[in-house]
Amino acid sequence: MTKQTIHVVGGGLVGPLTAIFLARHGFDVELYERRHDMRKVDISAGKSINLVVTPRGLVALDKVGLQEKIMELAIPLDGRMLHDVKGEETYVPYGHKEGEVINAVSRGLLNQRLLEAADEYENLNIHFQRHCTDYDVNTRTLTFRNEETDTEEKVETEIVIGTDGAFSAIRKTMLENVTNFDYAQSFQKHGYKELVIPASADGSHLIKNGVFHIWPRGNYMLIGIPNLDGSFTCTLFLPYAGEKSFETLKTKDDVDNFFNETFPDATPLMPTLTNDFFDNPTGAxxxxxxxxxxxxxxAMVLGDAAHAIVPFYGQGMNCGFEDCTALGDLLESGEKDWNVIFTKLGALRKPNTDAIADMAIENFTEMRDTTADPKFQLKKQVGFELENRFPEQFIPRYSMVMFHPEIPFAEARRLSEIQETMLDDLCANINAPDEVDWDKAEKLVKKISG
Amino acid sequence: MTKQTIHVVGGGLVGPLTAIFLARHGFDVELYERRHDMRKVDISAGKSINLVVTPRGLVALDKVGLQEKIMELAIPLDGRMLHDVKGEETYVPYGHKEGEVINAVSRGLLNQRLLEAADEYENLNIHFQRHCTDYDVNTRTLTFRNEETDTEEKVETEIVIGTDGAFSAIRKTMLENVTNFDYAQSFQKHGYKELVIPASADGSHLIKNGVFHIWPRGNYMLIGIPNLDGSFTCTLFLPYAGEKSFETLKTKDDVDNFFNETFPDATPLMPTLTNDFFDNPTGAxxxxxxxxxxxxxxAMVLGDAAHAIVPFYGQGMNCGFEDCTALGDLLESGEKDWNVIFTKLGALRKPNTDAIADMAIENFTEMRDTTADPKFQLKKQVGFELENRFPEQFIPRYSMVMFHPEIPFAEARRLSEIQETMLDDLCANINAPDEVDWDKAEKLVKKISG
Structure with a gap:
């Protein structure tokens, strides 16, 4: 067999990791990225500037020996700090077991590390400033805009993997050329705006480090994630239209008044608030x-190109990294036929990426609306206690998604829908976890675990 | 106010009717159609060659004085004739009231009549062989391929209505240009193939005229609709892949054997079966x-361009004609601002077109799978009897969709989901309509009607 070359389009997070998996299996890999080499040039924050790495992502990184290198960048977060409208704080842990944390990392640093790691493979070349504009399905030719020389380049390919994100050019060619192609893009009625709580003068964090801050306000919310430099990246999620919305926040006074009333403890810590609000784009x-x-x-699409999701479970990248793990496992199995590899990979992953897409939307409602609800907190506590008592039979949804990569997303969704009915039942007429009827709970748990 | 010109792209069924509504309200209308003038040239059957006009469509036709002219083309169908695998027939009426019929018409003849009617308006011009390839959202310029002269034509516009079908060029520009555009296209796992039962030598129908024939076979089915010339247009709906599928019917023998085994009464009436099967395209x-x-x-899209649906309730065109009725009502109200007209029209229609899209998929299962089920037939009969006894409170889903244009599709769907639970309850332990517990039925009907 002659050595095959795989062209990977998109050098964001999933692209380099895909390229690394392929290089380790002996393929020649050509990786193309639209932006400058982000190890040399500061990239602008087009997307959210931090994100979380969770065990599903770590499984993939571990397979290629990168877990330690990436974890150097991380701030572990062990729970949510809820801020009410008076500025009062309530802490709700994510898990209740040792090591049940999520890891905040800078998107830019993570991308740099992945590209550095990819660059170490002799059989892997990275091309920057190559903007993929077309993939001809019949001739298998990729067209790039070379943004360095401002010229058009054609590249003949055998096998293409598109990891070129939510607005993928490779997926666009599928939409136009693949018979009976199912496709759906849908948008939330909320947009988002990135804001910042800077570090104190001595570089320390102005609010508690090591937790995920949420200011839940029903139909909208503010969140804050700590950075290594002492700052917090804050994101406001707000409807586009309606009474409290991007549409109604028109002047600096509007923004000042809205923030002072709604987030009184955070606002004084945001000196550049109004400028940031009007300078930063509103994300969709x-x-x-x-x-x-x-x-x-x-050709195949992976990562956001195949399954872009909303960020409310922090699983966009982790879910994309799971695609890489699954691809690696298929290569490991000795399968050589790319039609079989791609078809199996899609069949394996699609039910799970559909499930996390839906759960991520559901978690948006939970975060903005119900995290502040006493019943929600009671159900969380009862869920943890059920996990304590029946660790084999009951793992709460959040824990399955975040801390149990061995449970596929689709299974996590199926199980947690049954659990939710059970928790509603057990918590219907009580106000504290010690009032739970544990005999009934045991019967219910045994029933659902078959 | 200067007289406005509206450019309507697409001269299929919804396009001419939209153009007629606009012309009657005094607008200058330019109507563009990709094909030849179908009054002069025989058009090839790209799409299904017959369809049904139901009261929702008749409401729209009546508004512009065309009901009578179109009904001249129609064959009224008053029920389904079910054919089992032994060739035995069972008749199930659609409704049980006078005039509860659907009307089979030829797509080509209907299209011709609509174009003739449109041509009678002095302020309405029709342009044939103009294939719309682009709509520039910024300059509002339409680009057409003039297929007569083989040249490109640009047309400057103020207001565009795209009625250019399921693969709409106008909708494509929206997908590419409208911020946060929600879009979904999805395909059934079944394709379809058009076949024919020709007329007898004396021009009469070889199987019963005036009914809709179905050969339900679980995962697939054959249907037959009568034409005025004595023939029947038959359509086979079959999975693309699997045991009995387009994939496995590879040779003429495969097709002959499959049809003889599965549709023993129809097959001897189809002399061109195997040629038709391999010559005609497989539709999606x-x-x-x-x-x-x-x-x-x-700009706005209407009809299939905005909401293509599967054909299993025969509502694709009728639903598009309802768009025209709603547009006419808005113009009638005196509203002049096209942004308001288009926005209101979308808000009014979208919940209903979503509802019929879902109900049409559900009816596919009913037609192929459950029409032959005795429980289905029992529930149908009990539904009719409930309508007899409680005509104000209970109208079966099929009747609401087909015969009650005053009930919007979304409301029909909501009501019928409640009714379904009720029918399941009433028919759970009985085998004939006269065993129904009518006291219980009355209580349930009163409960749901509130």
């Missing part, structure tokens, strides 16, 4: 689903 | 949903 929250993910054995 | 069954339907006051 898209979900993209499609099927199939591949054109026979010649 | 698509559902398209999008939102918004308009770009401010400058």
């Amino acid at each position: 929250l898209a979900t993209v689903k499609c099927s199939p993910w591949n054109i026979g054995g010649q | 069954l698509a559902t398209v949903k999008c939102s918004p339907w308009n770009i401010g006051g400058q």
Whole structure:
């Protein structure tokens, strides 16, 4: 067999990791990225500037020996700090077991580390400032805009993997060329705006480090994630239209008044608030689903290009990294036929990426609306206690999604829907976890675990 | 106010009717159609060659004085004739009231009549062989391929209505240009193939005229609709892949054997079966949903371009004609601002087109799978009897969709989901309509009607 070259389009997070998996299996890999080499040039924050790495992502990183290197960048977060409208704080842990934390990292640093790691493979070349504008399905030719020389380049390919994000050019060619291609893009009625709580003069964090801050306000919310430099990246999620919305926040006074009334403890810590509000773009929250993910054995989309999701479970990248793990496992199995590899990979992953897409939207409601609800907190506590008592039979949804990569997303969704009915039942007429009827609970748990 | 010109792209069924509504309200209308003038040239059957006109469509036709002219083309169908695998027939009426019929018409003849009617308006021009390839959202310029002269034509516009079908060029520009555009296209796992039962030598129908024939076979089915010339247009709906599928019917023998075994009474009446099977294309069954339907006051999609649905309730065209009725009502109200007209029209229609899209998919299962089920037939009969006894409170789903244009599709769907639970309850332990517990039925009906 002659050595095959795989062209990977998109050098964000999933692209380099895909390229690394392929290089380790002996393929020649050509990786193309639209932006400058982000190890040399500061990239602008087009997307959210931090994100969380969770065990699903760590499984993939571990397979290629990168877990330690990436974890150097991380701030572990062990729970949510809820801020009410008076500025009072309530802490709700994420899990209740040792090591049940999520890891905040800078998107830019993580991307740099992944590219550095990719660059170490001799059989892997990275090309920057190559903006993919077309993939000809018949001739298998990629067209790039070379943004360095401002010229057009054509590249003949055998096998293409598109990891070029939510607005993927490769997926666009599928939409136009694949017969009976199922495709859906949908947007939340909320947009988002990135803001900042800077570090104190001595570089320390002005609010508690090591937790995920949420200011839940029903139909909207503010969140804050700590950075290594002492600052917090804050994100306001707000409807586009309506009474409290991007539409109604027109002047600096509007913004000042809204923030002072709604987030009184955070606002004094945000000196550049109004400038940031009007200078930063308003981001959209898209979900993209499609099927199939591949054109026979010649092309496939992975990561956001195949399944963009909203960020409310912090699983966008982790879910994309799971695609890489699954691809690695298929290569490991000895399968050589790319049509089989791509078809199996899509069949394995799609039910799970659909499930996390839906759960992420559901978690938006939970975060903004119900985290402040006493019943929600009671159900959380009872869920943890059920996990304590029946660790084999009951793992709460949040824990399954975040801390149990061995449970596929689709299974996590199925189980947690049954659990939710059970928790509603057990918590219907009580106000504290010690009032739970544990005999009944045991019967219910045994029933659901078959 | 200067007289406005509206450009209507697409001269299929909804396009001419939209153009007629606009012309009657005094607008200058330019109507563009990709094909030849179908009054002069025989058009090839790209799409299904017959369809049904139901009261929702008749409401729209009546508004512009065309009901009588179109009904001249129609064959009224008053029920389904079910054919089992032994060739035995069972008749199930559609409704049980006078005039509860659907009307089979030829797509080609209907299209011709609509174009003739449109041509009678002095302020309405029709342009044939103009294939719309682009709509520039910024300059509001339409680009057409003039297929007569093989040249490209640019047309400057103020207001565009795209009625250019399921693969709409106008909708494509929306997908590419409208911020946060929600879009979904999805395909059934079944394709379809058009076949024919010709007329007898004396021009009469070889199987019963005036009914809709179905050969339900679980996962697939054959249907037959009578034509005025004595023939029946038959359509086979079959999975693309699997045991009994387009994939496995590879040779003429495969087709002959499959048809003889599965449709023993129909097959001897289809002398051109195997040729038709391999000569005719395999059609796809698509559902398209999008939102918004308009770009401010400058452009809008209507009909299949906005909401393509599967054909299993015969409502694709009728639903598109309802768009025209709603547009007419808005113009009638005196509203002049096209942004308001388009936005209101979308808001009014979208919940209903979403509802019929879902109900049409559900009816596919009913037609192929459950029409032959005795429980289904029992529930149908009990539903009719409930309508007899409680005509104000209980109208079966099929009747609401087909015969009650005053009930919007979304409301029909909501009500019928409640009714279904009730019918399941009433028919759970009985085998004939006269065993129904009518006291209980009355209580349930009163409960749901509130």
